[in-house]
Amino acid sequence: MSDTGNARRRSTSLWAQHEWSIVALAAAMAFLLGCWGYALAMSPSAAGSEHTWWDVVYASFQLFIFEGPDATAGWPLQLQIARALAPVVLLYTAAAAILKRTETQIALYKLLFRKRRFVVVCGIGETGFRIAKQYLRHSDKQVVVIEKDPMNPMAAELAKWGAIVIFGNAMDPVTLDRARVVYAKEVFLCTHDDQANIAAAKAIDRLTRVLSDSDMAAMAKTVQRHEPHLAGEPPYVGLRAFLCVDEPHLYDVFANHPFFAHATDRFAIRIFNRKQTIARNVFSRCAPDMYYMPREESQPPMHVLFVGFDNLVGELILQTALTAHYPDRRRAQITVLCGDVNRERVQRFLYRFPHLESVVSLKTSFHDPLTLSQAQWVDLQREAPFSVAYVAMREDVDGILAARRLNRHRRQLGEAPVNMVVCLNQQTFLAEIIDDDFLPIIDDKSSLPAHEPIEYFETLDETITIDVVVNDALDTLARTLHNAYLDTLAQTEPAQTAAENASIVPWSALPAHKKQANQHAAAHIATKLRSHGCIACDESDERPAIAFPPDESAMEVLAQVEHRRWMADKQLAGYDYGDTRDEDFMTHPDLVPWEKLGESDKEKDRSNIRQIAGLLAMQGKKVCASG
Template sequence: MGAKPDGFVLRHEWTLVGLLAVLAYVLGFTGFAEVMMFGPDADQHSWWDVGSATLQLFIFETPDATAHWPLYLQIARALAPMVVLYTAASAVWKVVNQQVALYGLLFRKRRFVVVCGIGETGYRIARDYCLNSDKRVVAIDLDPLNALAAELESYGAIVVHGNAMDPLVLMKAGVIYAKELFLCTSDDKANIAIAKNAERLTRRLDTRDIERLEQVAKRHEQPVAGEPPHLGLRCFLCVDAPDIYEVFAAHSFFETNTARFAIRLFNRRETIARNIFNTCAPDLYYRPKSVSDEPMHILFIGFEALVREMILQTALTAHYTDFRLPRITVLCPADQQTRINRFLHRYPHLDKTVEISFVHDDPMTITESTWRRIQEVSHFSVCYVGLESDVEGILSARRLNRLRRLSAMPALNFVVCLNQQNFLAEIIDDDFLPIGLDKSHLPEHEPIEYFETLDQTISIDIVVNEALDVLARTLHNAYLRTQTYLGTSAEQNASVIVWSELPAHKKKANQHAAAHIDIKLRLCNCVAYGADAAAPEVPFPPSDEALEQLAQLEHRRWMADKYLAGYSYGERRDEDRMLHPDLIPWEQLTEADKEKDRDNIRQIPKLLKLQNQKVCQLDL
């Protein structure tokens, strides 16, 4: 849809209407005063009669014979009814327009999207569609005074006020004919209920309806990463609560993928954390190469859901050629202890992937002595701030940076992860600079980056097109081609299916493997560039020694992945009991198992070529 209207008339429509109404009244009053108060029958009229007669112009109550009226009274006689008619027509059109627009969706089947819940998340995905897509947007929100919904309306969205849990509201929005359905209310349970109602509504489509809708979708949808697009309704369900996500991630309903309906659980915090580590990975600030270097030591401020997800990302990706566990210090208030206990209980093998400790203090009031004490073993390599309050997050980073300078301690980079959950975010983030992969140009006196979590993550590209999973999808597609070549069928191997149909836990395994490829490249001073880049392609891995190091690193990364998934060592592989015989140090692996890890490293240039990329030397 088009951009927000900015014409003078549109922006000042009702101001102009009001001025015309005043002008009509003034002209009418002046004219009637001349005719009634200074005419032949002046002694029969009062000023009250003049005012009453003027008002009657607006309700079409005027004499038929007006030959003796002055010109300005004739103008008022025509202008006043026109103002009334325009106002009435606008009021009626405001009511009818929504019904007309909703009816028009019948001619745009599979070419519009429905967004339920216009909060900070729903608003951003709807705005992205309005401004950067040819799909129409239907926004459903319970609050008729929601300013974000009103803004979307100005972008061209159709706003339906009502409870999205009501099937009648979903039917009114034409959800069964939509291409995508986004469930972004603030209540995770409500989102799940809406998804279930939407799935039930799609069952009403008969075979002929499905065929017609598929024909429409085929004409307007393009393949995504080489895969044919899903031709039915795709539902994206935003879940924030980790407990609810864990319960429903493996539920059969959330693996639904039919011609009518497909659903995807969208873990907003996890996706944001992955996106943060995509552009602000710890090794972009400091990279230990051997045990003679200081270990990776990461500071997290706060223990909200986003910080917990970033700790997991650290455990999954922060593996370097010093072959030591990364250190994590979490600075948070003491009232977070219950959350800490539950988190550690949820991931009982976390200590096998990171060395984690907690300091209960307030970053706004922490003393210099405490600041020094928590860095006695090693200085912090980077600090991630993930507080619920954006203002407190910004002030905490700035205060700790000042304390670092006053204490004459080594440089420390800060990444402030802005929550963007209230209107203040629109004000305080106006001057923040874009974040790049090159961190060498950050100002030495204040090396602070501000990551706008929702603006950077909630978009069509990341939520719908899964931009963060391009490499993971390439990994799976390469595996799929190999298995197909070998004649393996889906009955023999449940993973021999397209990416879109892959279960969530198998997608995650590919995601975790893909997320570490860039780190492996950087460890060898390499980077992935486009195939048409001027930089020459270089061999990867650069040497046999590097191959062996990276293969060992890949095994450690794989072990961390398994540990966080809940696996333990067992002499025999048992998926039900979550036991695996390869959860052992590299030195104890068989040569055949080591060769598998080496092959994974050798495959990296081929995988990048499938993405039209090549390995080049990193400019230092």
């Protein structure tokens, strides 16, 4: 938002905060000036005066209802000011009272002139509150909030920031229609009830179907004027719905449901897996290889410790399996340290991903992190020392105490520092009062102190943002990656059809699991760059661009890394080796080691490496040396 917009919002907020104090002060001033002026004009204290002090007070009150004298020539200036100020105060108060009764209706009516320039947030909890506040503070879009609980203090706070608050049920089509939801640019379904979110999504889908062609044409012009193109594709004209889901099994069900694959020119829905997005965001700033990068077998393998086993830890493990493919060609080691109460949860997680242990070496230790002994700490690192530890427990206070205890074991045993990242749920105020042992996320890991390398990651504030949830940079890069794949196929295999290869469709028609595969490939570009001392910089960066890959030797290593990454992605998705490619039976003939891969298939991996610099250029970036 511009500085002018910020200044206007601050001034509006200041007036709203002190409005009635100012009105009360003006009323008191009008009354006192009236008393002063009438006292001078009536002289109630003079001998023989026909007026009393009660007459002065009564006459001053009459000023507020236009009962002042008509002819005031020669009357005191104080009375002249009071006669003008008092009715103005009364009129303002009456107008404010009327406006207060109708301001929501007026604001909602104005939305008809802001089609595709506002958003609707259903459910003001941890996620909905942050999304709404992000739009209020960092965009020019109006925000409409639908909240069921009229006593929700977060809804009241958003109203102070300028949101239009409607109290009602987000599943009710009448409430949705009142919020003008069909004309919104985005709608966020963030209630605590997943069934309510789905019902609301279906109701919104039905409402969008009755939009007229003229309405859609007018909104298309608005979108084209205000929204940027993404990866060379025009912006989406319809209403985008974001459905928040935390439970992994529900996400699996929703991701494969036909309704969520349904997209028209009027309505498209995207499932927002909060824990998955948080895990991906954690790794974008705190990936294991940022702390330690094994480059040859003489070095210890990557060994990652996860403390706790909430849904977030499961997603972090998957991120490790999808990204931990380093030049030393060994599987990363993962140790999970959690209480025995998590045993069933761990078993269910492993059941969901039966091929996980073919991608990473996984070990689970069912001990309470808060009571772990030094001997048990040593035993956990019997095979290799920990490279980095991620602490993500259900309660923030437990995570903070666990990190301190494990770090104390390390110091008392005289071990080398272990970088720790504590993921805070931000459900309490603890993130604001943790002491100097904990540091906010530092992008330059080389500047971390050696004595207490503990960083804390505020999961909600860092993740529930417009840039991460809506303007997903990774999704844009994945879209660019897919379009480049289509261009390559058009040149190399022009006769291939969608029946032979389900990926030969535009991005908008791509199945959810194939979109996710492109996202995984896009996310791993940063890992490949770091493995050879490179990073992606903006084109405006003063550092010079360098060639990537740097040489043919690096090319061959990176191509092998890409193949291992691709295999991991397929295996975690449930694919097995098969003589023929079959999407229904989930088999693929290329799920073999690099040495057994045909030369043409190896060349595909090499081509994927060669195009990295070009893909980044399409995003306005270049490859630079990280030093």
